[in-house]
Amino acid sequence: MVSSSLSSKRYTYIHESGSETRRGAIDIHHVIINRSRSTGYARLMGLAFFLVILGVSMYSFIEKDNPVRTLSWSCLLSGFFVVIQSRKLVKKESVIIMPTFGIQIETQYLSGKTVSRFIPIDKVLKPVLVECVTPVTCYWSLSLFLRGEEQLTLVFKELRPSLKMLVPIWKALCTLIGTDQSEIITEEKHVVSG
Amino acid sequence: MAEPKLRVLMVSDFFFPNFGGVENHIYYLSQCLLNLGHKVVVMTHAYGNRSGVRYMTGGLKVYYVPWRPFTMQNTFPTVYGTLPIVRTILKRERITVVHGHQAFSTLCHEALMHARTMGYRVVFTDHSLYGFADVGSIHMNKVLQFTLADIDQAICVSHTSKENTVLRSGLAPGKVFMIPNAVDTAMFKPADVRPSSDDVITIVVISRLVYRKGADLLVEVIPEVCRLYPNVRFVVGGDGPKHVRLEEMREKHSLQDRVEMLGAVPHSRVRSVLVTGHIFLNSSLTEAFCIAILEAASCGLLTVSTRVGGVLPDDMVVLAEPDPDDMVRAIEKAISILPSINPEEMHNRMKKLYSWQDVAKRTEIVYDRALKCSNRNLLERLSRFLSCGAWAGKVFCMVMIIDYLLWRLLQLLQPDDDIEEAPDINFCN
Numbered sequence: 001m002v003s004s005s006l007s008s009k010r011y012t013y014i015h016e017s018g019s020e021t022r023r024g025a026i027d028i029h030h031v032i033i034n035r036s037r038s039t040g041y042a043r044l045m046g047l048a049f050f051l052v053i054l055g056v057s058m059y060s061f062i063e064k065d066n067p068v069r070t071l072s073w074s075c076l077l078s079g080f081f082v083v084i085q086s087r088k089l090v091k092k093e094s095v096i097i098m099p100t101f102g103i104q105i106e107t108q109y110l111s112g113k114t115v116s117r118f119i120p121i122d123k124v125l126k127p128v129l130v131e132c133v134t135p136v137t138c139y140w141s142l143s144l145f146l147r148g149e150e151q152l153t154l155v156f157k158e159l160r161p162s163l164k165m166l167v168p169i170w171k172a173l174c175t176l177i178g179t180d181q182s183e184i185i186t187e188e189k190h191v192v193s194g
Numbered sequence: 195m196a197e198p199k200l201r202v203l204m205v206s207d208f209f210f211p212n213f214g215g216v217e218n219h220i221y222y223l224s225q226c227l228l229n230l231g232h233k234v235v236v237m238t239h240a241y242g243n244r245s246g247v248r249y250m251t252g253g254l255k256v257y258y259v260p261w262r263p264f265t266m267q268n269t270f271p272t273v274y275g276t277l278p279i280v281r282t283i284l285k286r287e288r289i290t291v292v293h294g295h296q297a298f299s300t301l302c303h304e305a306l307m308h309a310r311t312m313g314y315r316v317v318f319t320d321h322s323l324y325g326f327a328d329v330g331s332i333h334m335n336k337v338l339q340f341t342l343a344d345i346d347q348a349i350c351v352s353h354t355s356k357e358n359t360v361l362r363s364g365l366a367p368g369k370v371f372m373i374p375n376a377v378d379t380a381m382f383k384p385a386d387v388r389p390s391s392d393d394v395i396t397i398v399v400i401s402r403l404v405y406r407k408g409a410d411l412l413v414e415v416i417p418e419v420c421r422l423y424p425n426v427r428f429v430v431g432g433d434g435p436k437h438v439r440l441e442e443m444r445e446k447h448s449l450q451d452r453v454e455m456l457g458a459v460p461h462s463r464v465r466s467v468l469v470t471g472h473i474f475l476n477s478s479l480t481e482a483f484c485i486a487i488l489e490a491a492s493c494g495l496l497t498v499s500t501r502v503g504g505v506l507p508d509d510m511v512v513l514a515e516p517d518p519d520d521m522v523r524a525i526e527k528a529i530s531i532l533p534s535i536n537p538e539e540m541h542n543r544m545k546k547l548y549s550w551q552d553v554a555k556r557t558e559i560v561y562d563r564a565l566k567c568s569n570r571n572l573l574e575r576l577s578r579f580l581s582c583g584a585w586a587g588k589v590f591c592m593v594m595i596i597d598y599l600l601w602r603l604l605q606l607l608q609p610d611d612d613i614e615e616a617p618d619i620n621f622c623n
Contacts, residue, residue: 131246
């Protein structure tokens with residue numbers, strides 16, 4: 001049963017939960033990329049075409065003979081590139097929250113492959129919303145402190161959904177491990193309205 | 195929580211955990227502005243492992259952007275490389291005024307350039323004095339001229355600094371405000387029991403032992419004063435290349451029991467060293483604003499100083515030329531007026547004259563003035579750059595045009611609406 005959904009330009013967030021009356025029901029949160037299969041492949045093909053042209057033009061400067069050979073090599077290499085990159089095209093990432101049991105994090109790729117990881121509940125210390133700063137940008141991410149692990153574990157490894165979408169998931173995770181949210185002082189009115 | 199009145203972004207390569215005058219200035223000013231109800235965000239480069247977003251006291255948000263520093267804590271100048279992250283931060287935090295610090299900071303110049311391109315109000319504070327003659331200074335002054343050609347307002351920390359900045363950059367003096375630095379009088383308090391000045395008079399020197407801070411003058415002055423006054427002893431804190439000369443001086447005149455060398459003194463211990471003394475000696479050859487003499491005066495010490503930027507009232511300081519004989523004369527005068535000094539009264543006067551709250555209020559006025567400046571379009575701004583020099587003006591115009599085009603390209607690739615605004619986090623005290 002779809003409880004709520006949010007949509008932005010790039011992502012759609014869907015929250016599925018069991019019956020409202022039954023406690024202990026499984027909670028599922030999906031974040032889906034708003035691009036069709038064809039758009040993803042089209043982008044890769046475009047990039048591959050660009051690489052072929054680049055390769056041919058560079059080679060024709062360096063080696064003036066046999067353009068057919070350079071063209072065929074460029075096509076082959078770009079083909080490899082398309083195949084490898086297409087495996088990384090993500091369709092959807094999900095978080096399945098099973099009360100008293102644990103969390104399952106799933107990544108579903110366009111090629112149909114699904115990678116999942118189960119984290120038992122006693123391993124989860126705390127879910128946190130972190131601002132990640134890179135040399136060119138800054139974005140929010142939802143991470144988990146896990147017992148025995150030094151590094152934070154990202155809940156959404158490939159996608160970067162907005163804070164509006166991450167907050168309900170973070171709240172659900174807090175409820176799962178029993179963190180008192182009133183301890184955490186956050187000015188949320190801007191998140192809701194913005 | 196009420197909506198903040200102003201949202202200020204402080205940009206500089208120099209911020210904590212690096213320690214110095216500029217860093218202190220940015221921190222204290224930010225804290226006082228936060229107390230006045232504004233929102234302040236600081237942007238600096240990453241220091242080692244310290245990268246990402248950190249929150250400091252009072253909810254001061256600091257962005258440690260992971261750009262590598264390349265020399266003297268400065269970010270590598272890529273001119274346009276910082277445009278995406280600066281744009282993201284300005285949009286995320288809904289900034290209204292960008293305040294850059296220190297002419298030597300490449301991140302500051304780049305951020306101010308990008309902020310002007312995007313139409314934000316910019317204010318610049320210059321903290322140091324620079325020369326005009328050597329190659330490094332000439333290039334630095336040209337860069338400064340470029341940045342300041344298009345600025346809304348500028349702040350300097352002393353009249354000396356204002357003269358220096360105006361001459362170096364060709365900026366209109368009417369746009370430059372003078373707001374002196376302040377001192378944390380809560381931290382720099384006189385000792386509860388003042389050391390007696392009947393038997394031994396202690397003269398304290400705390401500075402880096404480099405040429406610019408007048409370490410060579412000390413080498414001449416100390417033996418002469420020790421010869422004239424058998425009851426005077428010196429305490430020298432700080433380290434640097436001239437340390438060796440001072441040690442040699444001690445050996446030559448057998449002053450080991452009268453001149454104590456403490457080595458580098460961490461800032462947290464400066465007060466405890468100052469309160470052991472009666473007189474503070476500053477021999478800097480040049481200084482935009484000497485905070486050290488303010489700290490000493492706040493601790494109730496009488497100051498003997500060369501004529502550097504940063505003024506104390508006449509009865510708290512004895513000024514001298516940077517010449518050994520004149521400095522010895524000044525120390526003699528200081529020793530003679532020492533009995534009439536009341537440290538508590540000095541401290542109370544310093545509290546009123548030099549407070550960070552006062553600096554913040556004055557800076558607020560500068561921000562309001564900057565916000566009232568009209569927004570110029572690209573063509574008007576380009577005409578200002580053309581007056582910077584025959585070929586320099588044209589180079590500056592090209593740089594700004596490319597920056598503008600890159601900004602528009604970024605807006606196409608990542609529209610403004612896509613940049614999510616960060617919520618203001620309210621830390622309950």
